[in-house]
Amino acid sequence: MKALFAAGAVLALAVVARAEESGPKAGEKAPALKAFGVVGKVEGKEADFVADRKGEPTIYVFVQAEEGGIPVGGRPAARFMKELDNKIGDTADKAEVVAVWLGEKAFDKHKEYLPRINMSLKFAKTSLAAFGGEKSGPNNWNVNPDVHLTVVIVTKGKVAKSFAFTSVNETDVKPVLEELGKAIKSK
Numbered sequence: 001m002k003a004l005f006a007a008g009a010v011l012a013l014a015v016v017a018r019a020e021e022s023g024p025k026a027g028e029k030a031p032a033l034k035a036f037g038v039v040g041k042v043e044g045k046e047a048d049f050v051a052d053r054k055g056e057p058t059i060y061v062f063v064q065a066e067e068g069g070i071p072v073g074g075r076p077a078a079r080f081m082k083e084l085d086n087k088i089g090d091t092a093d094k095a096e097v098v099a100v101w102l103g104e105k106a107f108d109k110h111k112e113y114l115p116r117i118n119m120s121l122k123f124a125k126t127s128l129a130a131f132g133g134e135k136s137g138p139n140n141w142n143v144n145p146d147v148h149l150t151v152v153i154v155t156k157g158k159v160a161k162s163f164a165f166t167s168v169n170e171t172d173v174k175p176v177l178e179e180l181g182k183a184i185k186s187k
Helices: 002-019 049-053 074-091 107-121 170-186
Strands: 034-039 045-048 058-064 096-102 126-130 149-155 158-165
Touching (some): 034 049, 034 107, 045 049, 049 058, 049 096, 058 074, 074 096, 074 107, 074 126, 074 170, 096 107, 149 170, 158 170
Parallel strands (some): 058 096
Antiparallel strands (some): 034 045, 034 126, 058 149
């Protein structure tokens, strides 16, 4: 019985450890990110957002969303994204955010919902896109579908750091922007 309990505890810890990892590893080249642009610099068509950013500092946010487009993290996730949009210009002039909504079988609903999110939150430096594939996101982005938000900092085409948030709010913006600042200075 003790062995069964111990095996269960190890398995539970392994699942928790995996849930805390999401996104590509630091130092890797940022993979192509093909998604449908809904609001922002690319609208009404599919684009490779990494290629469009041409190496400029970018924070990619992969949002696990319910079928209606609402982020799994709800209002706290929205506050995080709004605060990130408000503060990213303080870190670097050309830095922007690209938020990609994920969710199986919800692609069309996300395309309908994202303009409403933008009307509500009034993003200035954030583009919104929808990904039509798996909840694990585009190829080679290694998005963990059990994580509510995956945040990936990219500068000069390379991944500086990835964050996995299962619970998030506006206070989580500070460490993300600190890492962006470090990545910009180290290049």
